[in-house]
Structures are given as C-alpha cells and as structure tokens.
Amino acid sequence: MSSAERSVFRSIFRNVSVLTLGRVVNALCSFVYIAFTVRALGLSDFGLLILIHSLASTGSVLSRMQSWQTLIRFGSDAFSKNETDLLRKVVHFCIRLDTMSAAGSIIFGLVAVQIYGVTAHWSRHVRFLADLYVIVSPLMYSGWANGILRMAGKFHLVPIIDTCAAIVKTVGVLVGYALHLKLGYFLAMWALAIIIDYGFYFYYAMDILRKKFRFRYFQAYRSWRWQIPGMWQFTRAASVNQTLGNISGHVATLLVGNGLGPAEAAVFRVCRQIADGIVTPAQLISPVLYPELVKMRDKQDWKGLKRVTWKMFGVLTALSLLLLVLSAFFGSKIFRLMLHVHVHHTSLYISIMLMAAVFSLLVIPLEPLLIVVGHVKFLMTSRTAIMAIYFPALYVLTMHFGLAGACLTTAACNAAILLSRFAGVWIFGGRIGKPKPE
Numbered sequence: 001m002s003s004a005e006r007s008v009f010r011s012i013f014r015n016v017s018v019l020t021l022g023r024v025v026n027a028l029c030s031f032v033y034i035a036f037t038v039r040a041l042g043l044s045d046f047g048l049l050i051l052i053h054s055l056a057s058t059g060s061v062l063s064r065m066q067s068w069q070t071l072i073r074f075g076s077d078a079f080s081k082n083e084t085d086l087l088r089k090v091v092h093f094c095i096r097l098d099t100m101s102a103a104g105s106i107i108f109g110l111v112a113v114q115i116y117g118v119t120a121h122w123s124r125h126v127r128f129l130a131d132l133y134v135i136v137s138p139l140m141y142s143g144w145a146n147g148i149l150r151m152a153g154k155f156h157l158v159p160i161i162d163t164c165a166a167i168v169k170t171v172g173v174l175v176g177y178a179l180h181l182k183l184g185y186f187l188a189m190w191a192l193a194i195i196i197d198y199g200f201y202f203y204y205a206m207d208i209l210r211k212k213f214r215f216r217y218f219q220a221y222r223s224w225r226w227q228i229p230g231m232w233q234f235t236r237a238a239s240v241n242q243t244l245g246n247i248s249g250h251v252a253t254l255l256v257g258n259g260l261g262p263a264e265a266a267v268f269r270v271c272r273q274i275a276d277g278i279v280t281p282a283q284l285i286s287p288v289l290y291p292e293l294v295k296m297r298d299k300q301d302w303k304g305l306k307r308v309t310w311k312m313f314g315v316l317t318a319l320s321l322l323l324l325v326l327s328a329f330f331g332s333k334i335f336r337l338m339l340h341v342h343v344h345h346t347s348l349y350i351s352i353m354l355m356a357a358v359f360s361l362l363v364i365p366l367e368p369l370l371i372v373v374g375h376v377k378f379l380m381t382s383r384t385a386i387m388a389i390y391f392p393a394l395y396v397l398t399m400h401f402g403l404a405g406a407c408l409t410t411a412a413c414n415a416a417i418l419l420s421r422f423a424g425v426w427i428f429g430g431r432i433g434k435p436k437p438e
Helices: 003-063 067-080 084-119 124-134 143-151 157-179 183-213 217-221 231-260 262-283 285-298 302-339 346-363 366-372 376-431
Strands: none
Touching (some): 003 183, 003 231, 003 302, 067 231, 067 285, 067 366, 084 124, 084 231, 124 183, 143 285, 231 262, 346 366
16 A cells, blocks of 8 residues: 555544544434433324424435535645635535525425325424424535535534534423423424534634635625536536435435324334444545545546545445444344334344445445546436336335335345446446546
C-alpha cells in the first residue's frame, strides 16, 4: 500500500470514528425517546406518528436534488485550490437546487397526505396534523450545507449537530410522557429536532464560506442559468439513484401500514431501524469515502482509487459477518426494550432486515466508485428497474405473508441492487482511467 493510500485510509477511519460518536449518542437517545413515545401514545398512535413522519419524509426525499454530491464533484478542486469565483458559482447552483427541492417537498407531501389519509381512513384531525408536519419537510435535507462540511473535512461538527437534535427530542418526549400529552405534541417534538438539525448545518456551512470568501447567501438567486457542462446531467442521474434508495424505506413503511395497519407499520419500521442501527458505524464510511475518491480522481490516481475501493469492501464484508452474529443474540431483546411490548417472530424479522441492511452496506464502496468515474446513469437505470419491481412485490407479499413477506422482499431488493453494482464494476472496471474513444 502506498503512502497516499495509507493517508486516505487514516483519513477515512478518523472521520468515521468522529461520526460514530454522534451516532452512538443519537442511538442511545433514540432508544429512550422511542420507548417513552410508545408508552405515552400506545403502539397504534405511535404507528400513526411513524406514518405521518414517513409521508413528510417521502415528500422530502422525492424532491431532493443531490446537491451535496454535485457540490463535491464540481467544487472540491476549486475549494482546495481557493478558486473562489468557481466555488461561489458551484455553491450558488447547489443552493438553487435545494430551493427547488424545498418547494417540491411541500407540494409532494401535501398531496401524499390527502391521498394516503383517505385510503388509510384517517380522521380529519390526524390529516390536519400530517399537513402541519409537512411544513418542516424541506428542512429534512441539509443538502448544500452538508456538502460544505464534508468538502471542508469538518466531520467533527456532525456529531455535535446530531447530539443537540437528539437531546432536544429526548427531553421533549420525556416531558410529554410525564404530562400525558398526545400525538400532536410528539409530532411537534419531532419537527423541532428537524429544525434544530437543519439550523446548525446552515450556520456552520455559512461560517465556513464567509471565512473563505465573504459569502452572501441571497446572491445565489441573482442568476439561474449558470452551470458547468455536464453538471445538470450528473445531478439528475445522481438524484434519481439516491432518491430511489432513500425513499424505499419510507414507501415500504407506508405500504405495510396501508395493508396491515399502523401497529404493524410501527413494528416493521422499528425492526428496520434496529437493523440499520446495528450497521450504522459501518454505513458512516459512505459520506467519508466519496470526497476521498473525488480527490484521488482529481489527481488521476486510478490504481489507488480501485485499490481503496476493494479494500474498503473487504473491511465491510468482515464487519457484516460480525454484525450478523451479534443480531442473532441481541436483536429481539433490543426490540422488547424499545417498544415495551412482545411481538411474535421479531427475531426473524430483525434477522431478515439485518441481511437487507448488510446488502446495502456492501454497496457503499461500489456506488461511489461508479459515480466518481462517470457511470452514474448506469446506477440510476438499474435502481429504477429494481424499484419498479420491488414496490408492487412488497405490497402483494405483505398482504399474503404479513411482516415476514415485507422483510423478505426488502432483503431480496437490496440483494438485487448489490448484484447490479457488482455487474457495473465488472462491466466498467477495465475502462477506469482510460481515455474515452473519440
């Protein structure tokens, strides 16, 4: 391993360690606030809270332009070389993307609430609460601000932000539990945590940019036309791929809730959350790895780029095997402690969802490699085809086999995505670093 590759690995694992601190605190707080929310509301109303949050999240995810990826891909070199004019234009472009995303998230969210609320037979009061909650959906995505922190290497700020939001939510839930407050209050606490999270990202990103070149936020709206050739095409393909990946969990929860009811949706969501929580430290490699691969691409270090990718894949494979063993012993115990209820077959559900999470985990080093070397369109096309099969299959199998059908379909979907990424690396791997034919 060359000294440059060792430096990349040290940077990756140092930043992952920092991010893990925040996620550990967040996980501990999550354990507390979910447990006390269920005790305060009951499993059915907790399921309603989860479904309302999923509807708003679906609107947010559907409208997102992956501005942070665009920012890093087209602005990383300018940031490191202090080319402030180019960097300013890239940041402005990404801010405009997020503004369009914010408008779209509210529209999508309000439409989704009306459609889903009627089909799920929600009362007017519940639909009204869901409409109010949609207002914070634009703040669920920190976009360009998150990209600035990643590009600047300020990963130590992320655990501070996560911890502050998680503590506020936890304290709010404990107050609600003590005062026997209802669904509307707990939705307000979820919304407050989202606002605080976004506010910190915005503040820190603006502070970095002001120090670098006296940045002014509203200057971004003076011109809507500027873009580097290929920037919009990259953003569109990256956004479709990422959106389908991010939205799958929310849509799956909504489909389960529509087919089986809010209590079952809560069980499905918590099983998925436990599985994702178990692999969270390893998943944190994703936001750290992408900027490092972009830097290696800018230096034309193609061999190093491929070696780092495969070594990270080996590390994640070893971690996955360890995590699967741990879940077999502790998965159902965590579920009972979080929800304070006993549900049959939770060990099976969590084990299947952990397999799904592991498949997603192994995708982490492969997708950034394909994005960095210019094959994001392949990622978009393959994920679109898989999702077109997944959502109908999920609903049908859930109706026939209950939560086991939902979990198995999710695992099969993630396995198919992993196989498609292997296929992409196999097809395009030999072309990495070679000039494109005229």
